[in-house]
Amino acid sequence: MSSIIATTSTPPPDMGHMGRVAAYLTQIQAVADTEIRKLRHDPGELYTRALQPLIWLLLFGEVMAQVKGLNSTGGSYLEFLAPGILAQSVLFAAIFYGIAAIWERDLGVLHRYMVSPAPRSTLVLGKAISSGVRGLTQAIVVYALAFLLGIKLSFSPVDIVGVAGLICIGSALFSTFSLIIACIVKTRERFMGIGQVLTMPIFFASNAIYPIDIMPRWLQVISSLNPLTYEVDGLRYLMLADGTTKYGLWLDFGVLFAVTAVLVAIAARMYPRLTR
């Protein structure tokens, strides 16, 4: 058995074996692929997560559709709501990444990442990408629900690709944000407390379930600084057959990319604090 090892016993591993870029991508893949394999082994979580958007669309949506002021955009309220609920279900799934990181620390799995030579940014990006994949599975569920509820969706390939892009970048943004929070609070108990406190304002101080125009001025300002607003705005345009955008797709994608880039840089610096 040692002969197998001996024959491959080249000098100690160094990035020189691979191109730097190839090594970097492989290290991102190490983390992202792990998460995707875990989902494949145990997909139960995906089914239970499908319930929440169903409840929001069916109960909240059907009742609130009766409120006159909410129909300001022309289409039905359910149409207005569906992209918001898609963004919400993606947000709620992503925000759990922080607690998963603390869980991995408590188990010792995170130590394995941190003693490896993988640059910290690859670890953060790997998590962000796996969050994106998780978000896409949510999108399939919400699309199916929306279709059954008679919402007129756009099925043009360009729009679908655009929605997938928004979901991935939105998931990456909020999972990385969650990771940063985990690095600050460090324990599960504290994260549970703060997770709720952060998720609700992100959701309610956005255009997800009502138009920004009916908000008081101060809340409009907060909502326009909230990345979720730009995710929902883009989704509203791309997901619906006759969707509209308030800010334009360039600004939507631009804001999401910029905020994600900043958050990834911060998280890469803070991630090692979890194992100290």
Added chain:
Amino acid sequence: MISKSPVIETDSLTKNYGTFCATDHISLTVTAGEIFGLIGPNGAGKSTLIKMLTTLLPPTSGSARVAGFDLIGDAAHVRAHIGYVPQLLSSDGALTAYENLLMSARLYAIPRAIRQVRIAAALKMLDLSDAADKLVQSYSGGMIRRLEIAQSMIHQPAVLFMDEPTVGLDPVARRNVWAHIRDLRDRLGTTILLTTHLMDEAEDLCDRLGVLNAGRLQSVGTPRELEAAVGSDATLDDVFAAITGSELETEGGRRNVQHHRDNQHTPA
């Protein structure tokens, strides 16, 4: 042929948490191919020392070279040449052994061309080939430890750090893990630094021992040398008691690991 060059060299390595000194000016040399054991009561600084040497924890002062690289200035190179088996479970129970090894191989950027060969060799060396495609959550404690060792040596590190490698294992599984640790050293020349609370592990497995107490390295030597220094027919238990005093009685047990860990993570 095993050369006797130093693989770990620390110079006054110190870690303070606020006013609490976890390790106090530790200067230690471990040579190539050695199995070196750190013993001492809980809170003596064993885990803190290992965390610093594995780059998880930045030292407050002092310096060290690990596998030929400067611990502080060249952490990335140190990481490429060391392996680490932490105190707690570090393999992912929701994955198979093969998938755990694949993840490790990718983290170390082992080229695709030799990745499968390395994984197969690691599985074979740690006697896990038959269970490679089973989820790790179905593994016994001894199998998980062997998998963790396999994952930690997939990149053929010069040094392997192990924090209490046989804690929680039954005596048979424990001896089995010892045999694999010796095997690693004998076949690959891997230098091994481990911590332990088990005096038979220190006696039978380790070439040399360092005794830590209250953050200080009290004494270093072979098990025989340490015993001879205490008395003509002293055992390692006597050595432990002589150096650490009454703390053996009150701090010897491993109670509430989680509490201990949480305290470490949120230093005052």
